[in-house]
Amino acid sequence: MTPGPLRSAAALFGLVALALTACASPGTTTPDAVSPSTAATATTAPPTTATSAPTQKDVMKIEIRISGQLFTATLADSAASRDLVAQLPVTVEMVDHGGVEKTGPLPSPLSLEAQPAGADPDVGDLGYYAPGSHVVLYYGDQSYFTGIVVLGRMEGDAAERIAEMDGPVTATLAIAGS
Structure with missing residues (x-):
């Protein structure tokens, strides 16, 4: 392969990643890098709640x-x-x-x-x-x-x-x- 097709493939991959980022639903996590290895490891953390069990002083x-x-x-x-x-x-x-x-x-x-x-x-x-x-x-x-x-x-x-x-x-x- 010559440097030209590599540059074109990298540019195309960057555009696809940018398009996927723009289309992501609110609250989802998208990868920061555009490499397939980092994209595969990105996850969304479950939401946390601020509830706590009642303490003795609450009763x-x-x-x-x-x-x-x-x-x-x-x-x-x-x-x-x-x-x-x-x-x-x-x-x-x-x-x-x-x-x-x-x-x-x-x-x-x-x-x-x-x-x-x-x-x-x-x-x-x-x-x-x-x-x-x-x-x-x-x-x-x-x-x-x-x-x-x-x-x-x-x-x-x-x-x-x-x-x-x-x-x-x-x-x-x-x-x-x-």
Whole structure:
């Protein structure tokens, strides 16, 4: 071969590489060099995520005492939950509503920052009813309702035990272990 055809082949290979680079989809990696050996080794790294497992400090547990019984709840990390913790310890006079929940007024309203307009709490959830500034213990099936904020979850058989408590109760909420 003469130098002319080599130069033409190299120019053609460069144009093909340039065309492939221009047509590449966003987010794909193209080789920096135009040699077949480097092109074969180029890869695209999988995307990374910035998620991490919750640490011990992210988990906030509270105790709820009613009629000599102790219940534990784990709070979600939210502005409303942090506001609740700031009010603890607190004693709340609670009444039954609809055979599915016990509710009672808190001394101060909780933040609704980053909360949806309402929620559909599950049996065993600890909630907040914003229009009345009430803490709520769900022991029955409550459907979606505007103004409900789920603060966390009661542990074990708490919902069943609370369901067995007839009438009004006095509940004391405190940070677990305090």
